[in-house]
Amino acid sequence: MNARSAMLCSVCLLVCLLVVSSGASAQAKGASLVARGKYLVTIGGCNDCHSPKVMTPMGPMNDTTRLLSGHPAQAKLPVLAKGLIAPDQWGAVTSGDFTAWVGPWGTSFTANLTPDQTTGLGSWTVDMFIKAIRTGKHMGEGRNILPPMPWPNFRQATNVDLKAIFAYLQSLPPVENAVPDPISPTGESIPTPHMKK
């Protein structure tokens, strides 16, 4: 091997190493984005409202078999006494698992945040997710997102953090759960396309 071909070989080797290591670092970057997203979802309290619960002697705990899958479609809600929610009475009430909420806005049900294609965020892009959180509009352009979803707080997050949250949500096992549409204060269903069958 002459000096020139030896040099060529070492250049080739260097290029190969760079390609391999950039692939590995992209993978590591993806994993750390998901880890960061998990951390933000944990401290952001998303599970409090978006995860079904199991009852324990310590009170309701997240059901780890269906994390962040939203208000369970088959759940039956108790009838609310008339006049319970009024300006001089209670401001809002919630179901035992904190996935359904009744207030002056009507009844809202927490969304399925798992990547299920038809009932969750499986068909969402990261841009739609960021737009929804920043604007408070369903899927970034539909009706207003109802309380108590704390989007006015989360909209303060950086793009990198919102991307991390979305990456973590997309890494969850998909759970098929068609969350019901919200109900207006006068009892009509408020259509919410694309997030249910």
Ligand code: HEC
């Ligand atoms: C205090 C309860 C509560 C907490 C905490 C909460 N959410 Fe929500 N979220 C809701 C409710 C209720 C809805 C359904 C609102 C509706 O139907 O308009 C919702 C809807 C959503 C939606 C669907 C928006 C759309 O376009 O329709 C997304 C995405 C979402 N939440 C993400 C999150 C994330 C991520 C976190 C944590 C960082 C979180 N939520 C924390 C109550 C909550």
